[in-house]
Amino acid sequence: MANLNIRSKQERTYEAIVVGSGISGSWAAKELCDLGVKTLMIERGRNVEHIKDYPTTNMLPYEFPHRGQMPKEVKDANPVVSKCYAFNEDAAHFFVKDAEHPYVQEKPFDWIRGYQVGGKSLLWARQVQRWSDFDFEGPARDGFAVDWPIRYKDIASWYSHVEKFAGVSGNKDGLPQLPDGEFLPGYELNVVEKYFAEQLKKHYGNDRHMISSRCAHIHGNAEYYAQQGRAMCQNRNLCQRGCPFGGYFSSNSSTIPWALKTGNLTLRPDAIVHSVIYDEELGKATGVRIIDAHTKEVEEFYAPVLFINAAALNTNLILLNSTSNRFPNGLGNDNGLLGKYVAFHNYRARVSGEYEGLSEYATSGGRPTSGYFPRFRNVYKQETDFLRGYAAGFSGGRGARADNSGIGMELKESLLNPDQYGPWRVGSHMMGETLPKETNYVALDENLKDPYGMPQLKINIDYDDNDEKMTKDYIEQMTEMFEKAGFTNIQSSDSKQAPGLDIHEMGGVRMGKDPKTSLLNANHQLHAVPNVYVTDGASMTSTSTQNPSLTYMAFAARAAHHAVAESKK
Amino acid sequence: MNRRIALRHLALISGGLALIPSCDFSSDDILAAYDKLKVTASQKTLLGDISNTIIPAGEIKGALDLEVPDFILVMINDCFTTENQAMFTKGFAAFPDYVKTITGSKFEKLDTKKKEEIIQAGTKLEGGETEEGQTNKAISYFLNTTKRFTIQGYMASEYIQTEVIPYSLIPGEYNGAVLITDLQKPRING
Numbered sequence A: 001m002a003n004l005n006i007r008s009k010q011e012r013t014y015e016a017i018v019v020g021s022g023i024s025g026s027w028a029a030k031e032l033c034d035l036g037v038k039t040l041m042i043e044r045g046r047n048v049e050h051i052k053d054y055p056t057t058n059m060l061p062y063e064f065p066h067r068g069q070m071p072k073e074v075k076d077a078n079p080v081v082s083k084c085y086a087f088n089e090d091a092a093h094f095f096v097k098d099a100e101h102p103y104v105q106e107k108p109f110d111w112i113r114g115y116q117v118g119g120k121s122l123l124w125a126r127q128v129q130r131w132s133d134f135d136f137e138g139p140a141r142d143g144f145a146v147d148w149p150i151r152y153k154d155i156a157s158w159y160s161h162v163e164k165f166a167g168v169s170g171n172k173d174g175l176p177q178l179p180d181g182e183f184l185p186g187y188e189l190n191v192v193e194k195y196f197a198e199q200l201k202k203h204y205g206n207d208r209h210m211i212s213s214r215c216a217h218i219h220g221n222a223e224y225y226a227q228q229g230r231a232m233c234q235n236r237n238l239c240q241r242g243c244p245f246g247g248y249f250s251s252n253s254s255t256i257p258w259a260l261k262t263g264n265l266t267l268r269p270d271a272i273v274h275s276v277i278y279d280e281e282l283g284k285a286t287g288v289r290i291i292d293a294h295t296k297e298v299e300e301f302y303a304p305v306l307f308i309n310a311a312a313l314n315t316n317l318i319l320l321n322s323t324s325n326r327f328p329n330g331l332g333n334d335n336g337l338l339g340k341y342v343a344f345h346n347y348r349a350r351v352s353g354e355y356e357g358l359s360e361y362a363t364s365g366g367r368p369t370s371g372y373f374p375r376f377r378n379v380y381k382q383e384t385d386f387l388r389g390y391a392a393g394f395s396g397g398r399g400a401r402a403d404n405s406g407i408g409m410e411l412k413e414s415l416l417n418p419d420q421y422g423p424w425r426v427g428s429h430m431m432g433e434t435l436p437k438e439t440n441y442v443a444l445d446e447n448l449k450d451p452y453g454m455p456q457l458k459i460n461i462d463y464d465d466n467d468e469k470m471t472k473d474y475i476e477q478m479t480e481m482f483e484k485a486g487f488t489n490i491q492s493s494d495s496k497q498a499p500g501l502d503i504h505e506m507g508g509v510r511m512g513k514d515p516k517t518s519l520l521n522a523n524h525q526l527h528a529v530p531n532v533y534v535t536d537g538a539s540m541t542s543t544s545t546q547n548p549s550l551t552y553m554a555f556a557a558r559a560a561h562h563a564v565a566e567s568k569k
Numbered sequence B: 001m002n003r004r005i006a007l008r009h010l011a012l013i014s015g016g017l018a019l020i021p022s023c024d025f026s027s028d029d030i031l032a033a034y035d036k037l038k039v040t041a042s043q044k045t046l047l048g049d050i051s052n053t054i055i056p057a058g059e060i061k062g063a064l065d066l067e068v069p070d071f072i073l074v075m076i077n078d079c080f081t082t083e084n085q086a087m088f089t090k091g092f093a094a095f096p097d098y099v100k101t102i103t104g105s106k107f108e109k110l111d112t113k114k115k116e117e118i119i120q121a122g123t124k125l126e127g128g129e130t131e132e133g134q135t136n137k138a139i140s141y142f143l144n145t146t147k148r149f150t151i152q153g154y155m156a157s158e159y160i161q162t163e164v165i166p167y168s169l170i171p172g173e174y175n176g177a178v179l180i181t182d183l184q185k186p187r188i189n190g
Helices: A023-034 A072-077 A138-142 A152-166 A191-204 A223-228 A255-261 A312-320 A409-416 A465-484 A549-567 B003-013 B041-054 B068-079 B082-103 B112-123 B131-155 B158-164
Strands: A016-019 A039-042 A265-268 A271-279 A284-292 A298-302 A306-308 A340-343 A349-355 A361-364 A371-373 A390-397 A424-433 A441-449 A455-460 A488-494 A506-508 B175-179
Touching: A016 A023, A016 A284, A023 A039, A023 A255, A023 A306, A023 A549, A039 A255, A072 B068, A152 A549, A191 A371, A191 A390, A191 A424, A191 A465, A191 B175, A255 A265, A271 A298, A271 A306, A271 A312, A284 A306, A306 A312, A306 A549, A312 A340, A312 A441, A312 A455, A312 A506, A340 A441, A349 A465, A390 A465, A409 B131, A424 A465, A465 A488, B041 B068, B041 B082, B041 B112, B041 B131, B068 B082, B068 B131, B082 B112, B082 B131, B112 B131, B131 B158
Parallel strands: A016 A039, A016 A306, A039 A265
Antiparallel strands: A271 A284, A284 A298, A340 A506, A349 A424, A349 A488, A361 B175, A371 A390, A390 A424, A441 A455
16 A cells, blocks of 8 residues: 655644544534544545435436335345445435455354445434443443443433534434433324323333433524534434434534534545554554545644544444554553443344224324333342343334225226225334453454455444343333334334344443453543543443433543543643 | 337336337237246236226326336336246236136226226136136235335325325424314315
């Protein structure tokens, strides 16, 4: 590889470098820029500009040659990404194709990635539930992983900070296990969902709740968001194409244009970070080495503060590949735990059913969210034969369908005038906490390289007995709740999908109090290299059950302010 | 543009017939546009007749007016597994003989009612281990697949979604408890 540091070192020096432009990276960059820090944001994928680079956003169904379905040739060439529910004709261009970044599956792992400016913030499910101390205290109480070095009080104001800016709709539900936040008006549950929530209250008292899921959509009041150039969510449910209204939070619609407007952000797409440069004399990291995606030339960039937010597993990959005499096993990896204690969310099981009641009602219009079942298992004390618990999604729906059984004019009449309502359909899916273990790890393959000459990541992550018990419990409990609510035709399934497809992989660079058993301190700094911060999924000590992105946003904002405060000391 | 796409475009421009038309129907030309299916020009005409029986023209256009047969073949050619393509093709090839055995006539010669009956009966054919059972299974698969894609291709066509039941990119605020009696729309005459 040619090393062409043609431009002067000064031209390649910034006050901070953020690796990654997804949810956590863009939040770090936005905060740094707001605080006046000249920041370079590096993204391995191409640039995606808000609206301009959303080619499918206003396409009509008939404009997709296969009406959304991916051709078999593409599926055959991409067995991993094809498993993702959103890999369809309208959004396939935002997903990494299998051959673009190969990896080694020591055990089955579906690694779903989005390499472009904005990363997976264009593709995420936009569910944003806060953690509580029942989550942060989990490892210490139940004796797994290590104790989190922070508690809810450390992060609460940062949740508020990011919620207000990103735009979060939700209701003040007053639940201790799911703290309330800075909410725009919540979305309405429909009549069958409200019925189910009431039934839960009737049969389980105050133990089990079903609420309107908090989501990162602008709802009810858009005034504050006009300064970001964003407008109200239009209920299109085409979010994965990129939203021309900026109705939901993405880096592309919100944090990145905001940071650019400060004049402090330099965006460098098409640059794969090879490693972090460590200066042994100075005893700190001084910059990053990148590979240009097109020319494959190597270039170096420098800054006194580095944020590595490349998405959980890629952050592990970069740090593992950042070797020096001081750190022969990866940056900050004195204890050998870098890449270990990776965990994820168990999304394997579903329960569905029907409800014959409320037959005079249906729904109309659209909404970007549905019901959410906060964790009710083992919240206050250990009460089952497995540790931790699960949250669940819940939704009910009913719309007119056509009777397709006929033929000819009769069928045509039926198709054009759908009037078959049938019962309400209700469904739920689990979101289970998995336990981080040393045996669930990622490491660099000794031989195999990717198309840029980077070592391939070996992934060795699996379910365990705790997950099996929890999956079984979810199916039993949800089935029981459905029965008590009078739902019929109840069916359950366990997809046994591989880890990864939840797209909630976390850990490997975990936070902790003790440098002997963790990589990051309470401020998200590497214990051994404090000018390197990690605030994405890699930093997670445990996984809880909540969708994690909101917590990454809060971590990134908090750490950015910490870095600036440190630099002024 | 690669050769395959070029051929497909040419095929679409020339109405699906990429090869020079021949008058000799004993060597029925294979349409290059659907390279994995080996569909002949006369087969495509038959498919058009079947799909137009499933959704006929009236005051509102029918399946053939909207080029639904092209959609059916594109979907099967591009999205199906080899095994399912083979099953479809087998059923497709066997369909004319099936019609002849039952009615003593060719499909295109039947009146509308007979056409409808034979398609509906064919979708319900049961398979079996014997050669006949295998053929029946394929015919049923062919007809059910054709019906499914006729409905999808028709309903998700530009004509239906712009002129008949306009598709709304912005569906409006959610109402989670709307009375069905308030939802009744003026009936569209099919």
